[in-house]
Amino acid sequence: MSLGATNWKPRCSIEMLQLRARLQQCLRDFFVEHDYMEVDTPLLSHDIVIDVNLDPFELPVTGNRMFLQTSPEASMKRLLAAGSGSIFQITRSFRSAEQGVLHNPEFTIVEWYGLDTSWQDQIMLTEQLVRTAASNVSEQFAEQLNPDKFTVTTYQQAFATFLDLDVLTASISQLRKCAARNHLVSSVSDDRDDLLNLLLAAEIEPKLGLRGPEFLIDYPSSQAALAQTSLDDPRVARRFELYIAGTEICNGYQELTNPEELFQRDVRAQARRSQLNSVPLPGAPGLMSAMESGLPRCSGVALGFDRLLMVLTGRKSIDECLPFPIERA
Numbered sequence: 001m002s003l004g005a006t007n008w009k010p011r012c013s014i015e016m017l018q019l020r021a022r023l024q025q026c027l028r029d030f031f032v033e034h035d036y037m038e039v040d041t042p043l044l045s046h047d048i049v050i051d052v053n054l055d056p057f058e059l060p061v062t063g064n065r066m067f068l069q070t071s072p073e074a075s076m077k078r079l080l081a082a083g084s085g086s087i088f089q090i091t092r093s094f095r096s097a098e099q100g101v102l103h104n105p106e107f108t109i110v111e112w113y114g115l116d117t118s119w120q121d122q123i124m125l126t127e128q129l130v131r132t133a134a135s136n137v138s139e140q141f142a143e144q145l146n147p148d149k150f151t152v153t154t155y156q157q158a159f160a161t162f163l164d165l166d167v168l169t170a171s172i173s174q175l176r177k178c179a180a181r182n183h184l185v186s187s188v189s190d191d192r193d194d195l196l197n198l199l200l201a202a203e204i205e206p207k208l209g210l211r212g213p214e215f216l217i218d219y220p221s222s223q224a225a226l227a228q229t230s231l232d233d234p235r236v237a238r239r240f241e242l243y244i245a246g247t248e249i250c251n252g253y254q255e256l257t258n259p260e261e262l263f264q265r266d267v268r269a270q271a272r273r274s275q276l277n278s279v280p281l282p283g284a285p286g287l288m289s290a291m292e293s294g295l296p297r298c299s300g301v302a303l304g305f306d307r308l309l310m311v312l313t314g315r316k317s318i319d320e321c322l323p324f325p326i327e328r329a
Contacts, residue, residue, distance in 0.1 A: 010323040016313070017323060019137055023309055024090055026136040027110055030129055031088040036112055039087045041075030043094075047284035049074050050269040051225065053197075055096040055278065057105075065282065068094035071302050072111050073226070074287040077255070080113055080298055081290035088112035090305065101317045102247060104325050108305035113298050119227075119238045119254040122299045123152070123215055126242055126250060130213060130308070138312045149212030155219050155236070162204050167196065168220065168235050175199065191272075193222050209243035216241045226262070227253035238299075244311045250303035257298075259291040 010017070028038065048056050048067040057068040069075070071093050079087060093109045114122060127150050134142035159167035165178055175195040179185055184202055189195075208214050217240040221229045224237035238254035256262060266283050273280060306318040319325040 007328050011319055011325050011328055012321055012323055016309075016321055019313065020309060020321070023133060023137050023305070023312075026133055027088075027090060027129070027305075030132050031112060034086075034125065036086045036088040036114070037084065039076065039079055039084065039089050040091065041069075041072045041079070041089065043069055043092060045069055045075060045286075046282070047074040047286045048281050049226070049287070050266050050273070050281050050283050052193075052269050052272045052276070052278075056281070057094050057096050058279075067281075070095050071109055073300070073302070074284040076111060076113055076300075077287055077295060078290040080115065081293050081295045086113065086115045086117075086298075099326055101319075102307060104306070104318060104322060106326070106329070107318070110303040110305050110308075111300065113255070113300040115296055115298050117299045119217075119240060119252060119299045122252045122301050123217075123240060126215075126252065126301055126303075127213070129303075130242070130244075130249075133308060134312055137309070138314075141312050141314075145212065150215070151212060152215045152217060153208070154217055158204050158208070158216060159199070162207060163199060191275075193220075196220065196223070205243065205248065206246040209245055209247070213242060213244045213249075216243060224256075224265070225253065226256045226265070228256050247307055247311055248304075249308055249311065250301050252299065252301040254299045255295070257291060257295045259288055262288060262291060 031038065044059065044061065044066050046064065046066055049070065051070065054070045056070050059066050059068065072089050072091055076087060076089060088111065090108065090110050092106055094106050095103070096105060098105055114125065131142070131145055134145060156166070156168050159165045163178055165174065170178075172190055172192055172195065175192065176185070176190075179195060179199060182199070182203055184198055208216060218230070218236040219239045221235055221237050224239060227237045227239040230236050230238055240252045242249045270280060306321050309321045310318050313321070315321055
């Protein structure tokens with residue numbers, strides 16, 4: 001594809017470029033003030049965290065199979081295991097076949113890990129971060145964030161409220177019937193998590209965070225990814241996401257530290273990718289070795305920088321916040 005006579009220009013305004021720079025500096029100052037060290041890790045690595053729903057870009061490098069990172073998670077955890085202490089990073093990540101109002105194949109991610117912190121600690125830190133970002137980027141948005149504006153809802157509560165469904169006990173048949181009632185039946189598999197993800201995306205996510213930022217917590221343990229499961233209720237994972245105006249902004253975990261459990265989850269994820277005819281992935285042996293050496297107690301958060309800027313400035317698409325989205329790259 002060749003760029004036209006005007007498509008050489010940035011998609012976003014110069015004012016938006018200035019806001020991007022201001023927000024990046026604001027976030028750097030925020031983390032330094034909270035004793036997090038800034039790090040940088042490879043965009044291209046042999047390691048790739050296996051995720052059923054994410055496909056990385058693969059590149060051959062001197063005969064080796066390497067991957068543009070879908071997030072800096074694996075490398076940052078290697079630093080944690082090596083004794084880095086609390087760390088953060090503002091970097092680029094890449095996800096194949098993701099393009100739309102909320103997605104660009106290349107995007108800016110803010111990721112951080114707090115040493116000896118819990119997922120509850122990170123919920124509080126994330127709220128402070130959003131309030132700080134809003135006060136630096138959008139006074140109008142910041143004024144809306146009065147003390148009681150941030151709310152917390154469990155995954156189970158959200159499904160009960162919007163779909164009248166006890167999601168932790170519902171059978172696959174009940175989930176399918178719920179999807180049918182909401183006209184979401186076409187090409188739906190019998191996989192429980194596929195059904196949950198479909199219902200969440202279509203019927204719940206657009207309704208979250210409409211009255212103020214809203215944390216969704218306690219995801220089903222089958223969707224733990226690299227989060228720990230709860231000791232109090234093993235049906236749920238210590239995982240949270242933040243929604244603002246129906247848009248997911250970040251994803252946080254009480255981080256898994258057990259390498260044997262990581263191996264088992266990788267096996268299950270690989271098997272599911274095979275069922276979906278997705279390309280098999282090698283996993284992250286560097287991360288596995290780091291965890292075997294001892295990953296300290298920590299919790300972490302990955303935040304979409306472009307999405308945060310989008311909601312703070314009231315834009316409808318992240319393309320309006322990017323200088324060169326994929327069609328102009």
